[in-house]
Amino acid sequence: MATGHGHDDHHHGPAKGITRWLYTTNHKDIGTMYLVFSLAMFLLGGTFALVIRAELFQPGLQFVTPNFFNQMTTMHGLVMVFGAVMPAFVGLANWMIPMMIGAPDMALPRMNNWSFWILPFAFLMLSSTLFMDSGAPNFGWTFYAPLSTTYAPSSVTFFIFAVHMMGVSSIMGSINIIATIQNLRAPGMTYMKMPLFVWTWLITAYLLLAVMPVLAGVVTMMLFDIHFGTSFFSAAGGGDPVLFQHVFWFFGHPEVYIMILPAFGVVSEIVSTFSRKRLFGYDSMVYATSSIAFLSFIVWAHHMFTTGMPLAGELFFMYATMLIAVPTGVKVFNWIATMFKGSISFETPMLFAIAFVVLFTMGGFTGLMLAISPADFQYQDTYFVVAHFHYVLVPGAVFSIMAATYYWLPKWTGNMYDENLGRLHFWLSFIGINVLFFPQHFLGLAGMPRRIPDYALQFADFNMLSSIGAFIFGFSQLLFVFIVIKAARGGKKATAEVWDGSHGLEWTVPSPAPYHTFSTPPVIK
Amino acid sequence: MAEADTHQRSLGRQAAKLALYALGMFGFGFLLVPLYDVFCEVTGLNGKTGGKYQYEQAQASVDESRAVTMQFTANNNAAMPWEVRPMQHQVTFHPGELVQVTFYARNPTGQRMVAQAVPSVVPFKSADYLHKTECFCFTQQILDAGEAVEMPLIFFVDRALPADVSKMTLSYTLFDVTQNFAAKGKALSAN
Amino acid sequence: MLPTIKKTVNKLWSGVALTLLAALPALGLAAPQMNMTQGVTDISRDTYGLHMTIIWVCVAIAVIVYGVLVFSLIKYRKSKGAVPATFYHSTKAEIVWTLIPFIILIAMAIPATQVLTATYDTSDAKLDVLITGYQWRWQYRYLSGDGQEVVFFSNLSTPQEQIDNKAEKGEHYLLEVDEPLVIPVHTKVRFLLTAADVIHSWWVPAFAIKKDAIPGFVNEAWVNVNEPGIYRGQCAELCGQQHGFMPIVVKVVEQAEFDAWLAEKQAAAAAIAELTSREWTQEQLIAEGQTTYNTFCVACHQPTGLGLPPAFPALSGSPVATGPIEKHIDVVLHGRAGTAMAAYGALLNPIQLAGVITFERNALGSNRVGDMVTPAEILQAQQAAQ
Structure with a gap:
């Protein structure tokens, strides 16, 4: 990818061979490693998903045992959330934030190296449980006690340590991002001049810093319950299994926004570029993002409407959750107002960004429905919820990552990707995703619970359709891998600006971006 | 160069501050445990009932104008082999009145065992008004092989009980805590 | 290239649709349920009402939002020579689209609160x-x-x-x-x-x-x-x-x-006591036990009795199921603390217990011990002091 450049002669280029990657403190190298790692995890988690969809293609048990099926749903969730989506955004942050704010590198480069290299080991440890006698964790990615404590397979300890490692990695990553944004902005780059991607990441980093330690806390309590005889989550010793859910979702709900706020940033950049128009309502975008982040801390129990809360609690969490629709609506309206009266072209990044706006909004609508507590009694733990959060996470978070990849790939590699193949990849993904997840709304409403390996006959048609969509979507991602490798190896040379509507500091450096950029800070007027 | 050093130091300081903040949030995760207990007690969440209560005649004058029915159930957690049942399945009384009932428990196994009974009361909004002055759930129960016991429960319901509550259910779940008990080094050998 | 893609896409779509249509009669099913049931209680009907209201609210918003989006995508294309406007801010518009959703939400919250409150009223049950x-x-x-x-x-x-x-x-x-x-x-x-x-x-x-x-x-x-x-x-x-x-x-x-x-x-429960005391043959108990085993034990210990080790051990050839019967009775009645093996003594009646133990010892997997335990003996074991 980014190699040394003659005109940059007062800096040394990257080291040669494997040590370049092991010892690197360069934000571009580390960004690349994060992105490649997350792509690998995306394919691994996708494979787990295809095992699930293959089993659900028809009623009856065909391929796997119920226990292995539960291991697949658990590992799919963990790998996708912690291995694919989060590292991908950290990778984008590493590559782009210094370039967007005119900084020479991340503020704490050595820690940066650390926070990446922890990850492969965490996931190696997690994946190794699949080959253990007891099998991998089988209690769902939400690992509710006591299923994940008293009744867990012995591999749960490996799972706990893997989560601890992921947490340490995320916390170090977010400390680095905050320190970079707050200290290394080029002269004149005031907060309200920062690109929206930088803003959303700043807020995300604070969210991560606040909730990853809580996740570490909850798994530590599990560890103590399992091995040291405490009773945090067992009624026998004065604990409470519902406490687990409160602590978990105190982490879990902000976590949802951790996975979507940077996506908002990416989409804001792209929509504005390809509409050739300044982003509409920049200020309100910043305020909306902050409000969403704040609200994310006071809505966690909407994941627990059926646990039997007192009426007042149920009402509070219902109202607070409904409120989130307001700032989220503002964002969608602003994106559309940006496109309105613009001059729009439809390159692959823009296609993904438009699909994001449309389909994320779908996820938002179902989210609003789920907020209505009495109706939630019917939706909770059904495929309706599965459809909802996959609409938010796949055409939401994942599409935004793909949009970002196509958008910045020319800057990273110096080469244009194959536009025709990119569009083919988009359409296959777009169709695949809707065939995959739209029918799941119907399944949930008709009464199919989630996390079951077999189902009643009235659910057969939509499950089959959903599985067909899954295979279309899954295999189209191989095309994505091909496109990225092809662009990395060569192709039409990209200009510094790459896109004719591009704006921002990252487009003022040559393509590919030199190994060291902004050693002398630019001045922003 | 000196400027760059100062810069590095201030970055280091900020990183340390942020790390401290993360550490604080780790602590906050644990703080949620007692916070939750307080929250449960205030709201009656999960039907958790309070600890031992002192019955004071003065505050507990009986409200003869209304009657409340209390229903009792006893359940075993899965691996718990004891027989357990309430000896009265329900009683009707006035708020403020002191009521005594008994539960029967028997250890049918060949080992000495320790049990913990966990109470839960519905409706949740009534939990705050149930005051137990004596309950077998306050301590762990130890029974020898084949031993049976009648366990007392004495309680009263506060006069302030919401007017729309006329029936409550008090449920006990028995957990086998023999292993935990032994692990804490307490003597379990028969005497 | 683009038209080719569109063709491919169309083909794929019709392929998917055809597969679905073909699948319907093949499975002998009518059109599947796609919406929430109205149910058979007042609460379930109210819930359905809330669900439909919020759906229509979402549909109305979607029509407007997606309408403006699609309009923009068609009207303001660069390929049609659209020239970008320069506005990037409108306090008025932003206030409007913050307030309108807020009002809609309040309108939704009121009926939702009513239904929720009703679900909490458990008083006066018969x-x-x-x-x-x-x-x-x-x-x-x-x-x-x-x-x-x-x-x-x-x-x-x-x-x-x-x-x-x-x-x-x-x-x-x-x-x-x-x-x-x-x-x-x-x-x-x-x-x-x-x-x-x-x-x-x-x-x-x-x-x-x-x-x-x-x-x-x-x-x-x-x-x-x-x-x-x-x-x-x-x-x-x-x-x-x-x-x-x-x-x-x-x-x-x-x-x-x-x-x-x-x-x-209630009568059947009383009859169990009588059945417990009558004479049982090994064959009768094995037959009784087969049913109990298939209902309560088969998920973990498997039809073969080979279990799913290490979580769920095998019974076929195991020391408990082929050794002294007292130990076997003890495990089934009292469970094993710290494992998934529950104490079935409190869950099943003596006939089921005697049946399943006799079955496990004589007809499960390779077990052919030859002995048996009667319901009366189980009852005795349960009542014994030791």
């Missing part, structure tokens, strides 16, 4: 049923003031051959049980929910009830069904490997029929 979730079955206990309680387990009754695709699947595949919960129509019934091991969730869509069953704690729900009938649901909280196989069936009948059913159940 019948109380304690529902306990076990891995992986439901237990129903009809509470009564005099201790004349009726209690039974409700197990999945779909044969394993259907699940393994070795037999044709029945109409109510995976949604059928050996003994349904029976409740009277037009009567307020209160459910108390708890669990014996992990968290389960009791869900019957037609009642709009989904409530978690949590070990150690009791939750409340209530129902007043308007129409007699059979209503089906499933466990809705992941509770281990057989989570997908613990259905709920509720039979709602007229009061008179309910009374007769309850009396019959």
Whole structure:
């Protein structure tokens, strides 16, 4: 990818061979490693998903045992959330934030190296449980006690340590991002001049810093319950299994926004570029993002409407959750107002960004429905919820990552990707995703619970359709891998600006971006 | 160069501050445990009932104008082999009145065992008004092989009980805590 | 290239649609249900009403939002020579689209609050049923003031051959049980929910009830069904490997029929005592035990008796199932602390217990011990001091 450049002669280029990657403190190298790692995890988690969809293609048990099926749903969730989506955004942050704010590198480069290299080991440890006698964790990615404590397979300890490692990695990553944004902005780059991607990441980093330690806390309590005889989550010793859910979702709900706020940033950049128009309502975008982040801390129990809360609690969490629709609506309206009266072209990044706006909004609508507590009694733990959060996470978070990849790939590699193949990849993904997840709304409403390996006959048609969509979507991602490798190896040379509507500091450096950029800070007027 | 050093130091300081903040949030995760207990007690969440209560005649004058029915159930957690049942399945009384009932428990196994009974009361909004002055759930129960016991429960319901509550259910779940008990080094050998 | 892609896309679409249409008659099914059920209680109808209202609100918003989006995408294309405007801000517009959603939300919150409040009013129920979730079955206990309680387990009754695709699947595949919960129509019934091991969730869509069953704690729900009938649901909280196989069936009948059913159940409970004391042969016990084994033991210990080690050990050839019978009886009656093996002494009657032990020793896997234990002996073991 980014190699040394003659005109940059007062800096040394990257080291040669494997040590370049092991010892690197360069934000571009580390960004690349994060992105490649997350792509690998995306394919691994996708494979787990295809095992699930293959089993659900028809009623009856065909391929796997119920226990292995539960291991697949658990590992799919963990790998996708912690291995694919989060590292991908950290990778984008590493590559782009210094370039967007005119900084020479991340503020704490050595820690940066650390926070990446922890990850492969965490996931190696997690994946190794699949080959253990007891099998991998089988209690769902939400690992509710006591299923994940008293009744867990012995591999749960490996799972706990893997989560601890992921947490340490995320916390170090977010400390680095905050320190970079707050200290290394080029002269004149005031907060309200920062690109929206930088803003959303700043807020995300604070969210991560606040909730990853809580996740570490909850798994530590599990560890103590399992091995040291405490009773945090067992009624026998004065604990409470519902406490687990409160602590978990105190982490879990902000976590949802951790996975979507940077996506908002990416989409804001792209929509504005390809509409050739300044982003509409920049200020309100910043305020909306902050409000969403704040609200994310006071809505966690909407994941627990059926646990039997007192009426007042149920009402509070219902109202607070409904409120989130307001700032989220503002964002969608602003994106559309940006496109309105613009001059729009439809390159692959823009296609993904438009699909994001449309389909994320779908996820938002179902989210609003789920907020209505009495109706939630019917939706909770059904495929309706599965459809909802996959609409938010796949055409939401994942599409935004793909949009970002196509958008910045020319800057990273110096080469244009194959536009025709990119569009083919988009359409296959777009169709695949809707065939995959739209029918799941119907399944949930008709009464199919989630996390079951077999189902009643009235659910057969939509499950089959959903599985067909899954295979279309899954295999189209191989095309994505091909496109990225092809662009990395060569192709039409990209200009510094790459896109004719591009704006921002990252487009003022040559393509590919030199190994060291902004050693002398630019001045922003 | 000196400027760059100062810069590095201030970055280091900020990183340390942020790390401290993360550490604080780790602590906050644990703080949620007692916070939750307080929250449960205030709201009656999960039907958790309070600890031992002192019955004071003065505050507990009986409200003869209304009657409340209390229903009792006893359940075993899965691996718990004891027989357990309430000896009265329900009683009707006035708020403020002191009521005594008994539960029967028997250890049918060949080992000495320790049990913990966990109470839960519905409706949740009534939990705050149930005051137990004596309950077998306050301590762990130890029974020898084949031993049976009648366990007392004495309680009263506060006069302030919401007017729309006329029936409550008090449920006990028995957990086998023999292993935990032994692990804490307490003597379990028969005497 | 682009038209080719569009063609490919169209082909794919029609392929998917054709597959779906072809699949319908092949499975012998009519058009599948796509929306929430209206259910058979006032609450479930109100819930359905809320659901439809919020859907239409979303559809209305979607039409406007997607309408403007599609309009922009068509009208302001660069390829059509659109020139970008320069505005990037409008306080008025931003205030409007912050306030309007806010007002819509308040309008939604009011009916939602009313329905929710109603679901919390469990007072004045005529019948109380304690529902306990076990891995992986439901237990129903009809509470009564005099201790004349009726209690039974409700197990999945779909044969394993259907699940393994070795037999044709029945109409109510995976949604059928050996003994349904029976409740009277037009009567307020209160459910108390708890669990014996992990968290389960009791869900019957037609009642709009989904409530978690949590070990150690009791939750409340209530129902007043308007129409007699059979209503089906499933466990809705992941509770281990057989989570997908613990259905709920509720039979709602007229009061008179309910009374007769309850009396019959009470009589049957009394009859067990008599059956326990009669003479049993090994063959009879093995037959009785086969049924019990297939209902309560097969999920973990497997039809072959080989188990799923290391979590669920084999019984075939095991020291317990082929060694001294006293130890075997002890494990089945009292469980094994710290493992998934529950204490069945408190869950099954002496006939079932004697049957399953005799079956496991003589007809499971390669076990052919040759001995037996009678229901009376089980009763004796349960009552013995030591």
